[in-house]
Amino acid sequence: MTTAPHIPWTYARLAGLPLAWRRRVLRSVLAARGLAARLRGRTDEAGFAATFESVLRLPRREALRLSREAARHDVASEIEWCALHRRPVAAILRDVARVSVAEPAVMERVAASGRPVILAPLHMGAYVLGLAALMVRYFPGRPMLVLRQRDDMVMETQVIERLREIDVDVRFLNVTERGDFLSAIRFAQKGAVIVVFCDLDPSYGAPAEMPMFGRPFRFAFGTDTLARLTGATVVPLATTMDDDGDTVGIGRPFEVRGSAPEERAAVADIMRRHLQAAIAARPEQWHLWPMLADYLPSSGTVQDNSPEDGGAPQTLAA
Template identity: 85%
Template sequence: MSTAPHIPWTYGHLAGLPLAWRRRILQSALAARDLAGRLRGRREGTGFAETFQGVLRLPRREALRLSRLAYRHDLASEIEWCALHRRPVGAILRDIARVQVTEPAVMERVAATGRPVILAPLHMGAYVLSLACLMVRYFPGRPMLVLRQRDDMAMETEVIERLREVDVDVRFLNVSERADFLSAVRFAQKGAVIVVFCDLAPSYGAPADMPMFGLPFRFAFGTDTLARLTGATVVPLATTMEDHGDTISLGQPFEVRGSAPEERAAVAGIMRRHIQAAISSRPEQWHLWPSLADYLPSSATVQDNSPAGGGAPQDLAA
């Protein structure tokens, strides 16, 4: 999640271990800490439990369980950033080998056409490692262009740039101006694989209504215009982290032929279903819960579904 907790020095050293080891050791360390806390009578914080209850309509016990998993996932994600930053190339390649794609034949068909491709991941799991996997496995020799609106994310930039050492030609492009957007079109037409995150807040531009979980969510959605101008195939995807490795789940690939409102609504519907399915399947691994208010109008409320029942609606966007 975007405001990840502080990582102790000892956890930072886990980054140097093989993938399965660092994740299992982290799990064991947190389990031991939680047990010690319970023995001392210390009560757990609720974390994102109220949000999971209200948005996902979950019972209190399940929401608390997912909140604990979200905390562990935040720590594990920070360790994965550290691992990509400090591990040698051979070790990173071994980590990449532990990433599986749910429908490899789909990705193979998309890559085999040689046409422009837009990868549209969510901010879930160890998404940088999954992008490296896709580039090494399916798009060798093609550059990867990551679109973003600011360049002040020093740690992220350093980590993603390390992918050059595993033979991924990574480039960044800020798209705050129209001329920058046209540069992305030219890059795609020359064979670059474009990365545009599909779960950006509507303030990033071209917002589209994508109601989910009974709430009026909105997401930035310039991907349809970029796809239409480049003739690219858009591949929605989401990464989930497990103790043994990562899994990349693909959504429904699509192309955009026209600019009519009906077509924009149709492809926005494809993306909405992908985002909702990804978050529903592993809500504890979506990094952007702390920014939930950015996706909802100020008037959006959700009923508290706690078993104790009957609470006043929670304002999730205030």
């Protein structure tokens, strides 16, 4: 039996407000707190400025601004977890209604195809709210199977489980053995929508080279095998948060028909482009910057080996 996570009193009060209200109130509170910190000489609230300067090749001033935004986003994300954990169903549905999908026609085509579907989100923004919106709008009645290898996120598990209360049949599958993987295939073939995060570090298995921003990033990438064995369409996703609501960005959907190395490289490049575009567009909202070293060789500094047409951007446009 899992215990309920501790939720600070302030977070609980903010989480009880409607989505736009809680985010605007939080922005005002953190803006005042940030101003006080800067008056005391503290300029890098989240500690990511140096990372943003070196990885994204940003000027110091912009890197500091994004680092402050990252600090705000961390708190905002925690409050969104609390909101999904505590708010009544009717309130959660009102929050879901504030989620827009960047390319709804793409999702409509994928849903209408009748094929198995793999949703591949990043750990960005309020990603559970984004998944809830997609399931309610495009896949009503279909179960959602979340694949993972580790079961150590109590809050995340409890929040995702609450989607059952809005008629999303959520299930979890810890994939550690071959038999578990076969279970995922059977679920997909029976109509389940599979969720596999696309930004896990290589320790999660099946690492693939996905160079970004001039650095040799590597990500876990077993999605291609799952897609090939299930005949699924893979839909890369990225959810971003704003004060008035969230947006689910849709990457290029793809299918995997063979196991040849060149096909794996081709679909890995599709995913690489999606990852780079999503992170470059809203770097302050990617939750995994603290684990950056897990994605890179221990040498740290390397030459630019990104493909010419998808290499490190001079601006934040991928």
